[in-house]
Amino acid sequence: MPSPLDLVDLPFLRDALFELVLLGVAGGVVGAWIVLRRLAFFSHAVGSAAFPGLVVADATGVSAAVAGLAVALGYAGGVRRASRAGREPGEATALLLAAALALGVVLASDVFESGAAVDRLLFGTLLGLDAEDLALSAAATGLAVAATLAFGRTWAAVAFDPDGTAALGVPAKLADFLLLALVAVAAVAAIPAVGALLVTAVYVLPAAAALLLADSVPGLIAWALALALAEGVAGLYLAYWLDVPAGPPVAVLGGAAFALVSVARGPARAGRRVRGPAPEAV
């Protein structure tokens, strides 16, 4: 068993640790809004939808962050437009997700012959995290904290009761659009470390467990942040020990923590009366 101190002693692990700490903070803050606004499927889809952009970027030398962001933000806009055209939000998300993944696979296998890069894009890597990846994660984290300070009350009110909040005169639609954009940016920032298919390991699993523990929105953010940090750091150590990408162990730990919390809190809260409309923002 390797020493946990390797995480700070070895330069490539130190970068990965720094990345996962940043993503832990973003995961706690953004994740709280994702579970409150019921955007779990959207957050998974927007990360996966960035896949074709990343394949093109990888093959052509374009900045992965720029290509991923362009596709993810375009995807978010497409889902929103499809929803406005009358499609059920989940249906619109699924339709565009399938199209984006199919395009990514065709590009990776037939156009650019991406080979090993596909695994890295889908499941993340400990090696090869560069300054641009860290900078994007730092920017996403800073954006998440700043946006939460400015829009937190509005986001909470909209997620709780969209119609009632619309009557309050707050810029609910603008706040919603910014939340979708923030989720898209956060998802793209997480892809280098945990992979396009596992961004929910950072953004949904810790917050979903936290929702079972918290009695207030600030409490939810605090619990989600603590769980995301703990799962990220422990997952990184497991990835180093088992010589696997970071995404899968972080996801397994997130799932295990959710199961443990569910059992510990009992059925009264784990199956908590999730009632009312599903106010997906998209």
Place this chain on the structure above:
Amino acid sequence: MTRTADGAAIRADGLAAGYGGEPVLRDVSFTANRGQSVCVLGPNGGGKTTLFRVLIGELRAAAGRVEVAGRPAYVAQTERTRLDFPVTALDVALMGALARGRWWLPAGRTERAAAHAALERMGLDAVAGTRFGELSGGQRQRALLARALVQDAEVLLLDEPLAGVDPVSAALIGEVFGELRSEGRALLVSSHDVESARGFDLVLCLHGRQVCFGPPAAVLDRATLQATYGREMIVLEDGGPARAVTVQHHEHGGH
């Protein structure tokens, strides 16, 4: 949505509204003045919620126009609120303070005092710190009303506020309705309870279009109620004024 010119609280004139295709509500023309309460009757899909969505500005009128004094407070059906949400009754009441404009700042002392006062008025001061999902149905409805009180609106729109509410809550809500009217606020309240409509100043019957509008004594007759509800109503024949029981299911499809 504009302020009314002549002091009326709500005015609709030839209003039609829908969701892209054919209007689901048409030919709605009525006026409610300050201090008046209006009960909106109609079957599911009759257009009650559509009318409310137009009045709060969420839905654009397909034809005609509406005017509302100020920005109305809206209390949606309690069963449409989320019970897994980590907020207390106080948090819910505080959401009403967002209407005061400073939505980007944390709630201040004045706003918290207003929220506490609203909860006290709704008899919820003892459960201010209780999670919303753990309140009874009647208490949840009162918490949502407390949010509307904090909003301090001249017009309140309430979508079936008494559905599934316990008698104690119903009595308290009725009492607050009376106080709000005496303060000069206008109330538009949708209901399935034909009998309770008799306690309002005015009744608006909708069935995809406006069937009738006027004082309860003039509106609540057998012919109007049958035009409003069709087969979803049984009229009780006991020699007195027309009494009716609606037999529809509660399927709130957004109309």
